[in-house]
Amino acid sequence: MPQKVASGAVAWERRERGGRYYTRSWRRNGRVVREYVGTGPFAQIIASSDRTRRELKKAEWEQERDRQVRDMERLEALAAPLEELSEVAEVLAHAHLLDAGYHRRKGEYRRARGER
């Protein structure tokens, strides 16, 4: 049974006869397909190129994720002052209406009997 040497998404398999064999896997129609690339310097070059491609993809993904986090923070920061303002306005309006002789019942304001 060949022993797998994990290297990210690809693997170097150690053969019983000795030496290592470079393979790479991917999904096609929901099934894992493995490609046997080769051994020796040629396989080293392919493996190195695959690693670079993977690292670039990861860097791009991280960059995109950071950008999304920044976008989200920006949206939240834009909304924050309005949230504070809304809260203040609610407190003030409520206090003014109470002072004007209204009382709140089930979310609706009514004039209290005998008030001003």
Next chain:
Amino acid sequence: MPEVNAKAKPPGALEFSEDAKGRLTELRTVSEKAEAGDRYARKRLRRLVHSSSPEIIAQASDVAGSAAWMLIKTISAGEPLMQEALQERMRQMRAEIAGENPTPLEVLLTERVVAGWLLVEVLESLISAQYQRDVTTYRVPPGHIIQQSRILESATRRYLAAVRELARVRNLQVWGRRRSRPE
């Protein structure tokens, strides 16, 4: 999304002072007591409304102004013509919504409505701009879309609540004035 640092405070941006925050907390507490039927609290509320309101309303209007300016800068992405057009649109909206001789509270509630409208517009355009990106290169993850939608939904809800609150205060004030007018 335009690269405007919304977290950085714009020049002249104001936040509520500690004093105003303290007064607000007091106003909230006393309102709750007055609502529960505490007669002493009701008298105290009257004093507080008269002594604290102008200061808090002034600060809240400044906060609304700063927030609106930040939103205008974000959506216009530094285009002076767009900035000017939006400021003019907001001036018109304020005048139209506040009407003639608004009370200070009505002015504040108007500021809230106008700033809320602008926030919804800005969020809608920023979010929709993201979906116009080439989807073959990168798909926006569903979690991100859900989070954005929540922010927009919350802003829309607050905006509608602001419109309702202004209408309610105006109606009750008018009704109260009519009732207190001598026959």
